[in-house]
Amino acid sequence: MRCELCPYRCRIRDGQRGYCQVRRNNGGRLETATFTASVAHLDAIERKPFYHFGPGSKVLTVAGPGCSFRCDYCVNHRLSQYGREEDAPWTGEPARPDELAALAHAQGAGLALSYAEPSLAPELTLALAEYARPLGVPVMWKSNGFLTPRAVDLVAPAIDAVNIDVKAAEEAPHQRLTGAPLAPVLAAVERFRAAGVWVEVSTPLIPGTSADPGQLRAIAGLLAAIDPDLPWHLLRFTPDFRMSAEDPTAPSALEDARRAGAEEGLRFVYVERALGAEGRNTRCPHCAFTVVERGIWETLDNKLADGGCPSCRAAVPGRWETQQ
Numbered sequence: 001m002r003c004e005l006c007p008y009r010c011r012i013r014d015g016q017r018g019y020c021q022v023r024r025n026n027g028g029r030l031e032t033a034t035f036t037a038s039v040a041h042l043d044a045i046e047r048k049p050f051y052h053f054g055p056g057s058k059v060l061t062v063a064g065p066g067c068s069f070r071c072d073y074c075v076n077h078r079l080s081q082y083g084r085e086e087d088a089p090w091t092g093e094p095a096r097p098d099e100l101a102a103l104a105h106a107q108g109a110g111l112a113l114s115y116a117e118p119s120l121a122p123e124l125t126l127a128l129a130e131y132a133r134p135l136g137v138p139v140m141w142k143s144n145g146f147l148t149p150r151a152v153d154l155v156a157p158a159i160d161a162v163n164i165d166v167k168a169a170e171e172a173p174h175q176r177l178t179g180a181p182l183a184p185v186l187a188a189v190e191r192f193r194a195a196g197v198w199v200e201v202s203t204p205l206i207p208g209t210s211a212d213p214g215q216l217r218a219i220a221g222l223l224a225a226i227d228p229d230l231p232w233h234l235l236r237f238t239p240d241f242r243m244s245a246e247d248p249t250a251p252s253a254l255e256d257a258r259r260a261g262a263e264e265g266l267r268f269v270y271v272e273r274a275l276g277a278e279g280r281n282t283r284c285p286h287c288a289f290t291v292v293e294r295g296i297w298e299t300l301d302n303k304l305a306d307g308g309c310p311s312c313r314a315a316v317p318g319r320w321e322t323q324q
């Protein structure tokens with residue numbers, strides 16, 4: 001059996017698991033351990049992070065186990081690097097998509113898959129969308145973007161917004177950091193956008209790879225070539241997992257990266273923490289008026305009028321309706 005979900009395209013013999021350890025061949029039937037909600041957590045949409053999609057909304061985030069990457073720094077490694085034993089029965093408590101959609105709706109929240117890798121959970125994503133969409137509840141992903149084009153086409157109609165990690169500008173450092181090739185990730189950014197999904201990008205500043213100033217500038221250049229209006233989130237590294245001895249990212253490195261992003265042409269570059277409000281606010285790209293003010297993990301003031309700057313009327317790209 002060959003799995004077509006991610007670019008590894010694992011050939012899985014009967015009784016074996018794929019590289020992700022959460023999908024396996026059981027007598028010719030592909031099983032997955034990801035139709036589960038191991039975590040369910042309500043928080044602000046700014047924490048995913050999404051800054052140009054539903055500002056001020058709440059999000060019910062759920063996660064199954066597993067990831068297709070093997071990053072040494074992963075803060076969610078207890079969930080993302082979890083895999084089922086080869087011969088263990090797959091009897092995890094299945095998620096109830098109808099209950100999760102109803103719970104999100106009752107909270108006035110959207111639904112997100114995050115913490116582990118949502119691209120390993122297309123079945124759960126499609127099932128959540130089936131119940132969430134009729135209730136007006138948007139579905140979001142925080143993803144590594146490591147999917148085949150066929151998989152993107154399968155899930156894109158069920159997803160309203162995705163934040164994709166772009167962790168390097170070249171294949172060698174991306175392989176070193178994640179264990180996976182970069183090209184499919186960049187292709188997924190473009191394919192989700194072409195399918196009408198709202199896309200934002202995140203880059204964690206990981207010592208030894210993505211924190212390199214040359215890598216950061218080159219990532220910004222790649223993103224600006226796709227679209228200068230792609231929101232780019234620079235994420236501070238915090239010591240964890242196999243990189244617990246490293247230092248956290250210095251604020252000056254985040255400031256340098258933010259400046260490099262702007263110099264490469266990106267119009268919306270964000271730093272959630274470490275640079276204060278100036279790292280989080282959205283300015284009109286035309287007249288520099290502050291159109292959205294954010295605190296740490298929350299929107300404080302959204303001054304946009306019909307998606308435009310109230311000062312000069314220029315359109316500010318985003319999907320600005322707040323989920324109530």
Ligand code: SF4
Nearest residue numbers: 003006009010018020
């Ligand atoms: S999703 Fe898992 S089983 Fe499928 S190709 Fe990727 S690593 Fe292999």
